[in-house]
Amino acid sequence: MAAACELADAGYGVTLVERRPYLGGRAYSFVDPVTGCQVDNGQHVFMRCCTAYLAFLQKLGVLSKATLQDHLRVVIRDRQGRPSSLHAVALPHPLHLLPSFLTYRHLPWRDKARVAYALLCIYLTDQEDWRREDKRSFLAWLRAHGQSPAAVARLWELLIVATCNNRVDRVSAGQALMVIKTGFLQDPHGADLGFARDGLSSLLVPEVTAYLAQRAAHLALGRQVQGLEWEGARAAALRFRDGSRLEADAFVSALPFHQLLPVLPPELRAGPFFGRAASLETAPIVNVNLWYDRPVMEEDFLAFLDSPVQWVFNKGRLHSHTSSGAYLDVSISGAQEYFVLGKEELQALVTRELAALLPRTAQASLVRCLIIKERHATFAPAPGSWERRLPAVTPVPNLFLAGEWTDTGWPSTMESAVRSGSAAAQALRRALPLRTSTIVPGAIPAESVLVKG
Numbered sequence: 378m379a380a381a382c383e384l385a386d387a388g389y390g391v392t393l394v395e396r397r398p399y400l401g402g403r404a405y406s407f408v409d410p411v412t413g414c415q416v417d418n419g420q421h422v423f424m425r426c427c428t429a430y431l432a433f434l435q436k437l438g439v440l441s442k443a444t445l446q447d448h449l450r451v452v453i454r455d456r457q458g459r460p461s462s463l464h465a466v467a468l469p470h471p472l473h474l475l476p477s478f479l480t481y482r483h484l485p486w487r488d489k490a491r492v493a494y495a496l497l498c499i500y501l502t503d504q505e506d507w508r509r510e511d512k513r514s515f516l517a518w519l520r521a522h523g524q525s526p527a528a529v530a531r532l533w534e535l536l537i538v539a540t541c542n543n544r545v546d547r548v549s550a551g552q553a554l555m556v557i558k559t560g561f562l563q564d565p566h567g568a569d570l571g572f573a574r575d576g577l578s579s580l581l582v583p584e585v586t587a588y589l590a591q592r593a594a595h596l597a598l599g600r601q602v603q604g605l606e607w608e609g610a611r612a613a614a615l616r617f618r619d620g621s622r623l624e625a626d627a628f629v630s631a632l633p634f635h636q637l638l639p640v641l642p643p644e645l646r647a648g649p650f651f652g653r654a655a656s657l658e659t660a661p662i663v664n665v666n667l668w669y670d671r672p673v674m675e676e677d678f679l680a681f682l683d684s685p686v687q688w689v690f691n692k693g694r695l696h697s698h699t700s701s702g703a704y705l706d707v708s709i710s711g712a713q714e715y716f717v718l719g720k721e722e723l724q725a726l727v728t729r730e731l732a733a734l735l736p737r738t739a740q741a742s743l744v745r746c747l748i749i750k751e752r753h754a755t756f757a758p759a760p761g762s763w764e765r766r767l768p769a770v771t772p773v774p775n776l777f778l779a780g781e782w783t784d785t786g787w788p789s790t791m792e793s794a795v796r797s798g799s800a801a802a803q804a805l806r807r808a809l810p811l812r813t814s815t816i817v818p819g820a821i822p823a824e825s826v827l828v829k830g
């Protein structure tokens with residue numbers, strides 16, 4: 378969507394192709410037929426450091442449909458119900474989080490001193506270090522920097538599972554250092570949290586649709602790309618599942634890597650460029666949506682330690698139209714071991730945990746449970762994944778790559794998706810600049826561009 382809007386802005390004739398009958402990709406919502414509530418395919422959170430995503434929301438005029446904290450504040454409870462918070466105060470970075478680390482009751486003082494040392498080391502890293510540190514796991518980095526098992530479990534896992542969708546032993550140290558420095562250390566407001574105030578699809582899909590229509594771009598929904606047709610070394614057309622085809626001068630793929638590779642001819646798929654992406658992996662997220670017969674939670678959201686219930690979002694409060702406190706979304710990231718559980722087992726596990734963590738749920742009646750498992754929720758930023766992420770420019774002169782898994786440096790986020798779309802659009806514009814004489818306001822220029830996905 379970001380690539381399509383940017384290219385349409387620049388005057389290219391764009392067709393945005395999507396296999397499903399609706400836009401939104403991995404960040405979408407639907408109306409639950411039983412409760413009538415907007416249900417996200419999974420809670421999506423962004424941070425103020427997600428500058429490209431925020432700029433995209435602003436360009437579409439939908440910033441007011443999101444809530445953004447004026448400073449970071451996350452309450453973290455342990456199994457005994459003891460709260461502690463991570464909060465930013467008005468001190469210059471990287472000191473803005475210092476008071477909350479000093480008062481963080483889930484770690485002993487000795488660990489806090491070591492955490493402060495590790496944070497200082499992270500603060501001093503730069504892009505070169507992140508690339509160099511990509512081969513080892515963040516757990517190996519933490520151990521090498523004196524972090525105790527308690528600090529790993531009670532602080533670092535909390536930050537990394539939520540942002541990188543995997544445990545610290547499965548995340549590249551380079552990716553984790555990038556996330557912690559960018560989000561938590563280099564700007565006092567970098568980690569302010571943001572949420573959509575309604576279902577994800579209503580946040581920006583109507584506006585993207587209108588934005589493209591105003592720029593004479595076309596939407597081709599429900600069209601699944603099966604392959605590309607070629608003219609020599611250049612891509613010439615998309616071939617769809619229903620046998621139809623669509624010609625264009627240039628193509629931007631925004632497909633996830635595991636959906637892009639089957640679309641390519643075997644010699645490209647296995648070749649030295651695209652073949653690198655074949656060893657990327659994905660990681661699952663499970664969201665358990667629960668409706669109770671009465672309010673069971675006051676806070677907007679809470680994080681929990683020592684429990685499979687990592688985060689609970691009070692959708693009733695976040696979504697302004699839903700009854701407050703009675704609709705919760707339990708979000709479980711890096712959810713490999715929970716993904717394989719059946720619905721009854723997952724529901725029993727989560728409601729049992731909630732009875733301990735949020736005792737009011739034990740007194741209330743559960744009205745409905747809706748579980749959404751996303752197997753390929755994100756690409757997995759595993760150790761060594763950096764060099765498997767491909768750049769926007771490919772060996773095919775008129776094929777460009779977008780998608781959150783491409784070489785943006787960011788973990789799998791909406792921010793990475795928007796950055797990648799922008800990078801692909803810019804690469805295309807550099808390689809195939811429009812002749813200004815062909816740009817007629819409101820008309821489709823001679824050069825047409827397809828953006829898939």
Ligand SMILES: Cc1cc2nc3c(=O)[nH]c(=O)nc-3n(C[C@H](O)[C@H](O)[C@H](O)COP(=O)(O)OP(=O)(O)OC[C@H]3O[C@@H](n4cnc5c(N)ncnc54)[C@H](O)[C@@H]3O)c2cc1C
Nearest residue numbers: 396402403419421422601602754780781789790791794830
């Ligand atoms: C449960 C869950 C929770 C998440 N939480 C967060 C979060 O808190 N914060 C955050 O920033 N990110 C989060 N993410 C990740 C975020 O949703 C993704 O990183 C982002 O949406 C990826 O965008 P994309 O455009 O690169 O890919 P996608 O959104 O996957 O878009 C690719 C599109 O290509 C289409 N497509 C695939 N194959 C074809 C084909 N053959 N022909 C035509 N079209 C095709 C797909 O239908 C899809 O619409 C979460 C993801 C999930 C699933």
